[in-house]
Amino acid sequence: MKLVVLGAAGRMGRTLVKVIAETEGASLHAALAREGSASIGADAGIIAGIGASDVAISSDVDRALQGADGIVDFTAPAISLAFAEKAAERRLVHVIGTTGFQAEQDSAIASAAKAGATIVKSGNMSLGVNLLAVLVEQAAEALGPDTFDIEVLEMHHRHKVDAPSGTALLLGAAAAKGRGVALEDAAVKVRDGITGAREAGTIGFATLRGGSVVGEHSVILAGEGERINLSHAAGDRAIFARGAVKAALWAGGKPAGLYSMRDVLGLS
Ligand SMILES: NC(=O)C1=CN([C@@H]2O[C@H](COP(=O)(O)OP(=O)(O)OC[C@H]3O[C@@H](n4cnc5c(N)ncnc54)[C@H](OP(=O)(O)O)[C@@H]3O)[C@@H](O)[C@H]2O)C=CC1
Numbered sequence: 001m002k003l004v005v006l007g008a009a010g011r012m013g014r015t016l017v018k019v020i021a022e023t024e025g026a027s028l029h030a031a032l033a034r035e036g037s038a039s040i041g042a043d044a045g046i047i048a049g050i051g052a053s054d055v056a057i058s059s060d061v062d063r064a065l066q067g068a069d070g071i072v073d074f075t076a077p078a079i080s081l082a083f084a085e086k087a088a089e090r091r092l093v094h095v096i097g098t099t100g101f102q103a104e105q106d107s108a109i110a111s112a113a114k115a116g117a118t119i120v121k122s123g124n125m126s127l128g129v130n131l132l133a134v135l136v137e138q139a140a141e142a143l144g145p146d147t148f149d150i151e152v153l154e155m156h157h158r159h160k161v162d163a164p165s166g167t168a169l170l171l172g173a174a175a176a177k178g179r180g181v182a183l184e185d186a187a188v189k190v191r192d193g194i195t196g197a198r199e200a201g202t203i204g205f206a207t208l209r210g211g212s213v214v215g216e217h218s219v220i221l222a223g224e225g226e227r228i229n230l231s232h233a234a235g236d237r238a239i240f241a242r243g244a245v246k247a248a249l250w251a252g253g254k255p256a257g258l259y260s261m262r263d264v265l266g267l268s
């Protein structure tokens, strides 16, 4: 499967170039970066630290997409949206790992999937987090809002620009599903000042940022006299890149539509 990596000089872009080189059935077709980026013209493999790949990083989108089977995209919401529309026009696979979408951007991505793109989108592409989401859903269903409160805690590196993380929202959505409510109605994303006592049934979020932390998430179910912690710690960005490349291979040949990592991993 011939893959185009977006944001090829970014943290995830570099990791993807490396993982694609290690994955049977996947090849690096093109590597894109923002126009004017210092990485333009450099070999994507050299930038990724794996030696020459013979693919130069470019900003020529039309040329990159010519002959490609899929796009793997960990960039920024506006970029992912623009590429979802291109994927729809060209009937391509589009794996979206980008986080931080507004609700209307999510709707536009769903429209691109209806218009012809085969999109796999997830706030976390790792096997571990997607399994954790299944466990959170089960726990939330079993432990009702009158006896257990749910809080989602996350920590990431100092460069992260969105909050709560895509994973925290994914885990919050799993908890909400388990409780039979919509996350938009239950979420408390910020607390400051005299907040009043905790409202039963809400799902709280707490965000920490610092250093080089790849990604740590805990869902805490707190009851009277007991507490359950369901946690995941990412030690290496390769877990996300491997999941994304697996998703691209899985999506090749699937009908257009919007899929999740739970679909890819058979955890739905
Ligand atoms: N779903 C998952 O499993 C995971 C998701 N992520 C998400 O992936 C995204 C990227 O993370 P990360 O790799 O750490 O971030 P980086 O900032 O390291 O990389 C982002 C890349 O996207 C490029 N980019 C950003 N804006 C534009 C633009 N307007 N035009 C073209 N290129 C652009 C950047 O280019 P430039 O440097 O020139 O700005 C950069 O190369 C984030 O949303 C993050 O939350 C991260 C890890 C796992």
Ligand SMILES: O=C(O)C1=N[C@H](C(=O)O)C[C@H](O)C1
Residues within 6 Å of the ligand: 099, 123, 124, 156, 160, 164, 165, 166, 167, 168, 214, 215, 216, 234
């Ligand atoms: O920005 C990151 O780094 C990560 N982003 C994703 C998120 O927002 O949850 C996934 C992972 O935790 C790393």
